[in-house]
Amino acid sequence: MGKNSTVVFLGPSLDSEEAAGRLQARYLPPIRRGDLPAAIAEGARSIGIVDGEFGQSLAVSVMEIRSALEHGVRIWGAASMGALRAAECRSVGMVGVGWIFEQYTEGFLKADDEVALLFDSETHRAVTIPLVNVRWALRIAIQEGVISEPSEAPLVQFARSTRFTERTFQTLLESTGGSAFDEEMRSLIDFMKKNPLRIDRKRLDALFLLDAIRESIALAEP
Secondary structure: OOHHHEEEEOOOOOOHHHHHHHOOOEEEOOEOOOHHHHHHHOOOOEEEEOOEOOOOOOOOOHHHHHHHHHOOOEEEEOOOHHHHHHHHHHHHOOEEOOHHHHHHHOOOOOOHHHOOOOEOOOOOOEOOOOHHHHHHHHHHHHHOOOOOHHHHHHHHHHHHOOOOOOOOHHHHHHHOOOOOOHHHHHHHHHHHHHOOOOOOHHHHHHHHHHHHHHHHHHHHOO
16 A cells, blocks of 8 residues: 555644654645545545644544544544544444543543643644643653652543643643642642653554554555
8 A cells, every 4th residue: 555545633642753764655734624525635644633623723523533433444543633533433343442532432521622732833743732731741750659649530530621722731720820739739849841752642542553554554455
């Protein structure tokens, strides 16, 4: 299967150069309404959806995905918009990959803003921190004894109280507002800064998606 028949919609979740080293594909910016049928019209038969636009423009719709699947196009989703749509469309054949997708399907995550963030429109680099990465960082930090388990729920609530367009290390630190959780939040932020790759759950799930597509294509080859 050629490069042009495999398309991945990718943005702030994973650097495109790192992605290209993992899977030979045509990498397109975060998906918007209309991008999916356009890619199919240009020959795409295997499509990965990682990142997509939420408020900047209309999001890719369930109907677009359903129509593509009915016409034999294979679609995977993970990490961000891909995880959301995969959770909604798994019953009609979209393949979800990764921890974030699983959290949505099991009902532990419900809101779109869990994966939402602000990103630079030109470089597609993340400017703010998605709540789901805070959750994942907390999970690891608790396992390693950096954060106490009873602090998990309050710290998540403090992080959630900051809008996704404004959630940075500084605003996370300010969110505890002089409460008893100031020191725990500071410890969490220090942990996140020291372990940027380990705590970036969206990046990890995006890599899983690329591996899943590559393996599927390899199995389909004669």
